Amino acid sequence: MKGLGRSSYLALVFGFLYLPIAVLIIYSFNDAKYSLEWKGFTWNWYQTLWQNDDLIEVALHSLTIALLSATLATIVGTLGAVALYRYQFSGKKLLNGLIFILIMSPEIVMGISLLLLFVTLGMDLGFSTLLLSHTTFSIPFVVVTVLSRMSGFDKFLIEAAKDLGATEFQTFIKVILPLLMPAVVAGWLLSFTLSMDDVIISFFVTGPDYEVLPLKVYSMVRLGVKPEINALSTVMFALTLVLVLLAQFFLKEKK
Amino acid sequence: MTDKTVFKRFAIGIIAIWLVLFALVPNLMVIIASFMTQGESEFIVWTPSISSYQRMLDPLYLQVFWNSFYLSAFTTVLCLLIGYPFAYLIARAGPKARPILLLLVIVPFWTSSLVRTYAMIIILNANGLLNSTLLGLGLINEPLQILYTDTAVIAGLVYTLLPFMVLPLYAAIEKLDWRLVEAARDLGARKVRTFVSVIIPLTMPGIVAGSMLVFLPGLGMFYIADFLGGSKTTLIGNLIQRQFLSARDWPFGSAASVTLTVTMGVMIWIYLLSAKRANAKVEV
Known part of the structure; x- marks a missing residue:
């Protein structure tokens, strides 16, 4: 129980540190210009950058x-x-x-x-x-x-x-x-x-x-x-x- | 001249010249500029005056300083409360897990704080992850307005600066002499008492170093207040930035910077004193 509490605290803080970056990365592949709903995978935004x-x-x-x-x-x-x-x-x-x-x-x-x-x-x-x-x-x-x-x-x-x-x-x-x-x-x-x-x-x-x-x-x-x-x-x-x-x-x- | 003196002079000379030219001279120039006056066509007119410092006593600017210190101090306390148990758990983790956990703190430490601030905007947006999760769970009925408030600025500062608190805390806790903790336990101290009377004083240098690494940059990160704060959130960083880029009052901007640096100097001085005292205590 004690070990579990420790691990979940570590996980919680790491979640706080990494979740925003993870969301950012996921959205960079989202095929939608304004919506935050998942509309499918795309390389589109990377191509826009490259061009x-x-x-x-x-x-x-x-x-x-x-x-x-x-x-x-x-x-x-x-x-x-x-x-x-x-x-x-x-x-x-x-x-x-x-x-x-x-x-x-x-x-x-x-x-x-x-x-x-x-x-x-x-x-x-x-x-x-x-x-x-x-x-x-x-x-x-x-x-x-x-x-x-x-x-x-x-x-x-x-x-x-x-x-x-x-x-x-x-x-x-x-x-x-x-x-x-x-x-x-x-x-x-x-x-x-x-x-x-x-x-x-x-x-x-x-x-x-x-x-x-x-x-x-x-x-x-x-x-x-x-x-x-x-x-x-x-x-x-x-x-x-x-x-x-x-x-x-x-x-x-x-x- | 022997070959030793040639090499020695070269090695000393190159870093000495660089640091004098690009660290000492520019800092002296800021101090000098803070005692000059603003010009019509030029940025600085060479008439000595203390008007810039007098202007800082204006309630409007005192408010900016107060607000900045308050937000930074609040951020520091939050980082310490979140970071201490976190650093402690990492330092007490097994030898296999520890380097991996540490690396997971170092990566955000080096990641561009601009990118991380931007990520925070996405989370806190009216239709961002936080609001859609809370709406989805039925905890709220309409999106919370978090973005463009002081709460968002604090969230952004804590998010960006937490690794700067954790790393020095980790270094202090890892170095801790656990025999002293065991001795306290053997002498009958309870857990809370051991923590307050033994562990905290022994890790004080880490606590103070981490607090400074959070508090000081917190005062200057103008883009966090720019992106996450409302129009009312002005930090010292924003004030200095505006004096140099839009208001074009370089002497006043310099005076604000000098005030910031002096504050910092006083804090470092207190830190060095407390570190000395902590060391003296341990040696006794």
Whole structure:
């Protein structure tokens, strides 16, 4: 009886978490424009998406930004995590503090602060401002993921490499980086997901010339509920699911 | 210069430059902008003034802050009440079930909150799943108007932010030293007493971390209030967004952001203090 109560509580909360998404996915295959009754299976809404050139272009924008910003954030974040873990230097506290601020500050504050920076520098809002912003909010996630892996590994390996005459750079490339690889890959995947899903920061730092997918969804939803949005949301959910499963796979490997 | 210093300088330099340029400088600019005045043609005129902060004392804006804090706090309490037993059950599940249950929390955690908010609209619609189920069961005679009310905003916030409460709670409960719980039981404490005097204090860092991860984003998620709330529901996030995009009063928007950040800073400070005290207690 006790076990049953526990399982049903778990099931209830998981139901709350997954039911709305499940309903969304089911409706994306429903052959009815306005009705919520089941009128039969259709691929129609996915075809509508696929034929919408405007939407495809926006999706490509999002993928480009996600690929580039995740890669940049992974390079900067991994080097940063190694530096923070291995070296003592003045200003280390400030760097740790800035990473903490980036993680904790509300997205909307980060969005407007970057907007102020870009406007002051006279930059056109669009591709480059999006790329810089997305890289910035992804860096702390890479740093944290890589640092947590690094605190678990054997310091003697690094000393052994040095004793055998490896330079600092060789030690990084041949010893540290391979050991960190699962965390680096997971950090990249999570950064990619963050970038694909971000609404609030992109809202402030992009212009009309370079729209991204979440903002497109935002403006579509403002105009009302449509089956195409169900289909598009389903595609976005599926993409997140794949990326998160991959990231979990790489993070688990250490055990 | 040895090769060590070259690599070291490069690794430190690249992240230091990035963070100073894109985190430190922009945040300082918000603080500076909040003390400037709104211009006619330009967004900001460089005349120092505290008028933006004075304007925030206007009852209209105080109401927005109060309303935001209230909705966010209500959401946080609900998430804690739902999330604590949930996280506890996951942490106490068998070694085979646990990673699967945890993964089931992580997937919504990473799923676009916009997509999840949209899913909530479909459920709460006048002819949505909730209403048709209740009508079908004969519990109500006409559709409930839930969408475009504060209730819908809270439902949306809880739905979107619950995973952010569960994950830190899970981490705290899983780390719990169960020998201490057994000791309390052996010394004759009843279940409720053990929970209140031992388990809750030991998992306090998780409770506070989860509460912050729910409360703070809750203040800024303007699209949840946009989509699910009525015209009267304005959160701090909506206020800031409007100042930057339609009202074009950047100094006032900045002042609202600074206020938000300072509130956040005070809460984090309290958290760090309480974490320190909790640690000190455990060591004793």
